[in-house]
Amino acid sequence: MNAVFKREFRSYFSTPIGFIVIAAFYFFLGLYFSIIYQGGSPEISMVIMAMSTVAVFTMPVLTMRLMSEDRRQKVDQALLTAPVKLTGIVLGKFFAALAVFAIGFAPTIIFEIIIASYISVNVMSYIYALFGMLLLGSALIAIGMFISSLTESSVISAILTLVINILVLYMSNFAGMIKISWLATVVEKAAFISAAQNFGENVLSVPDILYFVSISAAFLFLCVRSLDKRRWA
Numbered sequence: 001m002n003a004v005f006k007r008e009f010r011s012y013f014s015t016p017i018g019f020i021v022i023a024a025f026y027f028f029l030g031l032y033f034s035i036i037y038q039g040g041s042p043e044i045s046m047v048i049m050a051m052s053t054v055a056v057f058t059m060p061v062l063t064m065r066l067m068s069e070d071r072r073q074k075v076d077q078a079l080l081t082a083p084v085k086l087t088g089i090v091l092g093k094f095f096a097a098l099a100v101f102a103i104g105f106a107p108t109i110i111f112e113i114i115i116a117s118y119i120s121v122n123v124m125s126y127i128y129a130l131f132g133m134l135l136l137g138s139a140l141i142a143i144g145m146f147i148s149s150l151t152e153s154s155v156i157s158a159i160l161t162l163v164i165n166i167l168v169l170y171m172s173n174f175a176g177m178i179k180i181s182w183l184a185t186v187v188e189k190a191a192f193i194s195a196a197q198n199f200g201e202n203v204l205s206v207p208d209i210l211y212f213v214s215i216s217a218a219f220l221f222l223c224v225r226s227l228d229k230r231r232w233a
Contacts, residue, residue, distance in 0.1 A: 004092025005099075008066070012100050019064065021058050025104030033111050042119055044112050045129030048105065049200035052193060055101075055137060056165045060158035062100060063144025066093045067223070068157045086227045090220055094141060101137045103131060120144045125202045132199020135212035136192055140165055142219035147227040169193050 012018030032047045112126050144161040151157055171191045189195075195208040 001088035001092040001095075004089050005096050006081055008093050008096035009228065010069065011101055012052075012062075013095070017061060021062050021100060023057050024054060024102050025051065026107055029105070029107050030136045033107075035154075037115075039151065042115050042121060043116060043125065044108055044121075045125045045200050045202070047111060048108055048126075048129040048133050051105075051133060051199065052169065052196055053138060055133075056169055058104075059101075059137070059140045059144055059165055060161040062097050063141055063148055063161060064154040064158035065148070066097060066145050067149035067227075068152050068154050086224045088228065090145070090223050094138075094145060097141045097145070099139055101141065102134060106153060122202070128202055128204055129200045131204075132196050132208070135199075135216075136196045139192065139212045139215040139219075142216040142223070143168070146223045146226065147161060148222050151232070 012021075028051060029047060032050045033044070034044070036046050108126070108130065112121060112123070115121050133209050143164060144157070147160050147164065148154075148157040151160075160227075169192045194213050195205075198208050
C-alpha cells in the first residue's frame with residue numbers, strides 16, 4: 001500500500017492536477033477568509049464549511065484519473081498481477097487523494113493563528129469543522145474512485161462524479177418535492193451537507209461520523225470488487 005500511495009501522491013505533482021486542485025482551494029479559502037474576517041466573524045469553521053461547494057467541483061479533478069488512467073494505459077494489468085492485495089492498491093490511491101485534499105486546508109492553520117492573535121478562539125470548533133470536512137472529502141473521494149474504476153475515460157469519470165457529488169451533497173434541496181413525508185425526511189437527513197454542517201456547528205456526532213465512514217467503506221469495497229472483476233475477466 002505504501003508503494004502505491006507514494007506513486008499516486010507523486011503523480012499528482014508530476015502533472016498539473018495536484019497544483020490546480022490546491023491552487024483552487026487556496027484561492028477560495030483566502031477569499032472566504034477575507035469576506036468573513038472583514039465581516040467581523042472570528043469563526044474559521046465558517047471558512048472551512050464554505051469549502052464544501054468547492055470540494056464538489058474539485059473532487060472530480062482529483063479522482064478522475066485514479067483508476068481510469070491505469071486502465072487506459074493498460075498498466076492496471078501490472079498492478080493486478082503484482083504481489084499486492086487489491087485492498088492495498090485501492091487504499092493506497094485513496095489515501096494519496098485524501099492527502100492532497102487535506103493539504104488544501106493547510107492555510108486554515110494560519111488563519112486560526114491570525115484570529116487567535118486578536119481574540120480568544122475556540123480551537124475545538126476549528127478541529128470539529130476540519131474533521132467534518134475531511135470525512136466529507138473521504139466519502140466524495142471513495143465515490144469518485146469507484147466511478148473511475150468503471151471506465152477508462154477520465155472525462156466521463158469526471159462528469160459522472162460531478163453529477164453524483166451535486167446530488168449526494170444537496171439532495172436535501174429536493175426533499176420538498178417528495179410527497180411522502182417519511183421519505184422526504186430520509187432524503188433530507190441523508191444529504192452529505194446536512195451531516196457536514198453539524199461539525200461546523202461545533203457538534204461531534206457519532207452517527208454523522210459513522211455515516212461518512214460507512215459511505216467511504218462501501219464505495220472502497222465496491223472499487224475493490226470492480227478491480228477483482230477485471231482481474232478475472
